[in-house]
Amino acid sequence: MPTPTSPPVRSRLPLVAILSGAGISTDSGIPDYRGPNGVWRRDPDAEKLVTYDHYMNDPRIRRRSWRMRRDLQALEAGPNAAHLAVTDLERSGVPVRVITQNVDGLHQRAGMPDRKVLELHGSARTVVCTVCHVRGPMSEALARLEAGEEDPRCAACGGVLKPGTVMFGERLDPEVLGQALAVTKACEVFVAVGTSLQVQPAAGLAGVAADHGARLVIVNAEETPYDDLADEVVREPIGTALPRLLRQLRP
Structure with missing residues (x-):
């Protein structure tokens, strides 16, 4: 057998x-952040753009942060x-x-x-309202920036919008x-x-x-x-x- x-x-x-x-x-x-040519080394103040307290309390920082995201065009990267x-x-x-x-x-x-x-x-491809916590695509917020809004607000409640990323201090x-x-x-x-x-x-x-x-x-x-x-x-x-x-x- x-x-x-x-x-x-x-x-x-x-x-x-x-x-x-x-x-x-x-x-x-x-670009990276802490490497030899990193963002933080070239511009130490850039760290404020992703620090929660600075972002929430200083409209100038917020406007710079939005411009940075528009200029980086990270959403276009592959x-x-x-x-x-x-x-x-x-x-x-x-x-x-x-x-x-x-x-x-x-x-x-x-x-x-x-x-x-x-x-x-978190994700830079989304935005979140700091008041009502509704989420939406970053591409829509950047389109509003291109249309002339320097500091886009939440369409639902008017609250401050922030990227769907974890900022320093969060x-x-x-x-x-x-x-x-x-x-x-x-x-x-x-x-x-x-x-x-x-x-x-x-x-x-x-x-x-x-x-x-x-x-x-x-x-x-x-x-x-x-x-x-x-x-x-x-x-x-x-x-x-x-x-x-x-x-x-x-x-």
């Missing part, structure tokens, strides 16, 4: 968590090779979760499902942060890419990953406070280094 054979045992693929910062989007034409490499890894069958400090939505535009992207700092969404922490504790590979790992609590996720036994890889142009904990540190350009690194994780 033929000997019954067991079905082949498939090895479980490791969960990969990717923490992305501004550096992953510079190849898309969106994903680059690094964003696409993350999506390619997810489509290869590897379980991938993206935890991003970015607000540009480029991971989703590259094809990552919304449910697999945790936006710690708390992160505890639910999103909790999900990010759970992913970090469960992953077996944690890749921090394009982030200075200086802004808490997002930066602390790298330490949490290492403490829970994940392989920690840091891809960033400059040193970070967590380099000593990393299993691998890559200083090469992100647009070439990340795709090569993620190809090694495919089944």
